[in-house]
Amino acid sequence: MAGEIPDLEALERTGTGKGAARQARRAGMVPGIVFGGDVDPLPINIPFNKLLKMLKAGRFKATLFNMKVEGHDDVRVICRDVQRHVVKDLPTHVDFMRLRRTTQINLFIPVEVVGEETSPGLKHGGVLSMIRPEVELVVTAGDIPDHITIDVSELEIGDSLTISSVKLPEGAKPTIDRDFVIAQIAAPSGLASQSDDDEDEVAADEVPATEMDAGADE
Structure with a gap:
């Protein structure tokens, strides 16, 4: 309850x-x-x-x-x-x-996170981003959960966790039909910036020398 x-x-x-x-x-x-x-x-x-x-x-x-x-x-x-x-x-x-105990209602239920200590993505500097700190569920008035639990212990950087991977309380179901994202492990901002710089360097290296020389002559 x-x-x-x-x-x-x-x-x-x-x-x-x-x-x-x-x-x-x-x-x-x-x-x-x-x-x-x-x-x-x-x-x-x-x-x-x-x-x-x-x-x-x-x-x-x-x-x-x-x-x-x-x-x-x-x-x-x-x-x-x-x-x-x-x-x-x-x-x-x-x-x-x-409300009777058997009445079904829509409520926002808080999300509790476990497994942060062992998550490889977080160990390598990733950042846990909670897309939905609460999830709207259809529940019965007599059996309303305190929270739902998500386990991020196996998530790598770039991984997401969706509602389909969450064990919901008996009788509860999401109000949204699609498999929506609850949380994800994002790359740290420094790593993301470095990745962008690397892509720019690769792009420059891929330019043929003849084109670079031609640009210099102009």
């Missing part, structure tokens, strides 16, 4: 409809609703500044939250929609769905 599921504190909203929603916005709150889970929908308010900060952080719709509302049991939710002002692009309403 994921070790750190962020809390999302909200207030139960008294009253429904446009009037109650406008009143909430005037009080610096964003109205919302929590639905699903075979129980009645729960109207809520979330502080505007707190919600805006989380939205700016990114991946709000792909984050599992522990919803805390006073007077109600904590429940795991995921955002299903954020309505925004047509001109100001600021949040005006937010919808959350309660």
Whole structure:
């Protein structure tokens, strides 16, 4: 299970409809609703500044939250929609769905690296480049992994590691169908520059002497 599921504190909203929603916005709150889970929908308010900060952080719709509302049991939710002002692009309403343990959701899972100590590419000065420090997976709400692990112990300089070589948790699968790159061992910048210089020297050596002499005469 994921070790750190962020809390999302909200207030139960008294009253429904446009009037109650406008009143909430005037009080610096964003109205919302929590639905699903075979129980009645729960109207809520979330502080505007707190919600805006989380939205700016990114991946709000792909984050599992522990919803805390006073007077109600904590429940795991995921955002299903954020309505925004047509001109100001600021949040005006937010919808959350309660999750059962068997519910499948898309989440970004961190990537953990092992084998760096024995990687021949890193031993020879290569640099580990993480193309995807997180990978978006389809997982079940009741079995969310802390991370996925990649092993770079056999990678040489220039080698890449793709999603097909990663053992994923049972029931999890990538949201992208193609075999995308997660990490690679890149050549150190000094070595890359030297390689470019060598290619330039080879190119110059390959120019026939007669052409060089002709250029000098001109």
